[in-house]
Amino acid sequence: MRTIVMTGGTSGFGELAARRLLAAEGTRLLLGARGSAPTGAEALGLDLASLASVRAFADAVIERLGASEIDALVLNAGVNPANADGRTHDGFETAFAVNHLAHYLLVRLLLPRLARDAVVVLTTSGTHDPAEGAMVAPPRHADAELLAHPDRDPEADAGTREAAGRAYSSSKLCNILTVRALRSLPEADAKNLDVLAYDPGPTPGTGLLRNAPAIGRIAWRTFGALLHRLVPRFNSKEAAGGALSAIALRTAQPPTGRYYAALRRDELTWRDPSERARSDEARDALWRDSAAMVGLQP
Numbered sequence: 644m645r646t647i648v649m650t651g652g653t654s655g656f657g658e659l660a661a662r663r664l665l666a667a668e669g670t671r672l673l674l675g676a677r678g679s680a681p682t683g684a685e686a687l688g689l690d691l692a693s694l695a696s697v698r699a700f701a702d703a704v705i706e707r708l709g710a711s712e713i714d715a716l717v718l719n720a721g722v723n724p725a726n727a728d729g730r731t732h733d734g735f736e737t738a739f740a741v742n743h744l745a746h747y748l749l750v751r752l753l754l755p756r757l758a759r760d761a762v763v764v765l766t767t768s769g770t771h772d773p774a775e776g777a778m779v780a781p782p783r784h785a786d787a788e789l790l791a792h793p794d795r796d797p798e799a800d801a802g803t804r805e806a807a808g809r810a811y812s813s814s815k816l817c818n819i820l821t822v823r824a825l826r827s828l829p830e831a832d833a834k835n836l837d838v839l840a841y842d843p844g845p846t847p848g849t850g851l852l853r854n855a856p857a858i859g860r861i862a863w864r865t866f867g868a869l870l871h872r873l874v875p876r877f878n879s880k881e882a883a884g885g886a887l888s889a890i891a892l893r894t895a896q897p898p899t900g901r902y903y904a905a906l907r908r909d910e911l912t913w914r915d916p917s918e919r920a921r922s923d924e925a926r927d928a929l930w931r932d933s934a935a936m937v938g939l940q941p
């Protein structure tokens with residue numbers, strides 16, 4: 644029996660990935676969810692906007708595991724707020740808290756329960772990389788304190804749209820830095836873990852733009868298949884979910900030393916993330932500052 648723990652399996656391409664995981668023989672799926680989950684998954688309550696909820700979810704997972712271990716940890720949930728003004732229960736900017744900090748805490752709490760040769764995959768976004776030319780403001784830094792409290796950032800964006808985009812892309816930069824930090828841990832080496840970042844690329848047909856103005860939100864959600872056909876650089880929801888499930892099931896394996904999987908034109912590619920995502924200084928500072936924010940030792 645293969646045990647997979649997942650976030651973000653209730654909507655978008657993550658839901659498709661969850662269904663594929665459930666269809667794989669001998670798979671048990673423990674899914675962190677705010678609402679209902681695909682049939683066959685064991686749904687456990689999780690609101691990533693609350694660190695207390697993350698801790699309760701981790702406890703519930705550990706209880707359900709009993710003596711078994713986690714073979715794949717799939718951290719796919721994400722939010723793309725309309726502005727950078729929202730704060731979570733813990734007082735942190737929403738995109739940073741949900742996309743990065745909650746997953747940082749979750750992976751640290753579940754690390755001891757990962758099986759030997761387990762895979763951890765964190766869903767990031769090409770928006771983290773200025774070279775991708777996305778229509779979203781790219782990150783300026785990965786300073787946890789300033790991302791958690793954008794009002795303290797002396798270079799904070801004046802415009803709502805820019806601030807929101809930068810909060811989102813910065814949280815996705817944090818995902819890759821976290822992947823790199825995890826890969827460098829002695830525990831990862833001792834257990835031969837594979838820790839990977841996954842960028843599904845622009846994938847319409849999901850709920851990601853649920854906070855956007857009505858036209859964009861409806862077009863993105865409802866006409867995903869049509870947009871995919873019309874815009875060559877858009878991926879299909881099926882390909883994005885299929886690639887995520889293939890990584891979790893280890894049917895898609897990275898070339899030696901690669902850790903950043905990016906879906907482009909429905910094909911999985913392995914590439915380098917942005918220069919900032921490759922900074923060891925930024926990686927170490929984010930790991931240390933995130934630990935302090937969630938009350939753990941680095």
Ligand SMILES: NC(=O)c1ccc[n+]([C@@H]2O[C@H](COP(=O)([O-])OP(=O)(O)OC[C@H]3O[C@@H](n4cnc5c(N)ncnc54)[C@H](OP(=O)(O)O)[C@@H]3O)[C@@H](O)[C@H]2O)c1
Pocket residue numbers: 650651652653654655656657675676677678689690691692719720721722741766767768769842843844845846847849850851852
């Ligand atoms: N679609 C794209 O173009 C694209 C591109 C690059 C990266 N991504 C990333 O891909 C991932 C999946 O996105 P998607 O496009 O499939 O969007 P989606 O349909 O909105 O899916 C987001 C998932 O995250 C969950 N989630 C959000 N906030 C949560 C919270 N506070 N607590 C628990 N779960 C929460 C949602 O749960 P509910 O069902 O409860 O809402 C849902 O399962 C995200 O990390 C996103 O940033 C997407």
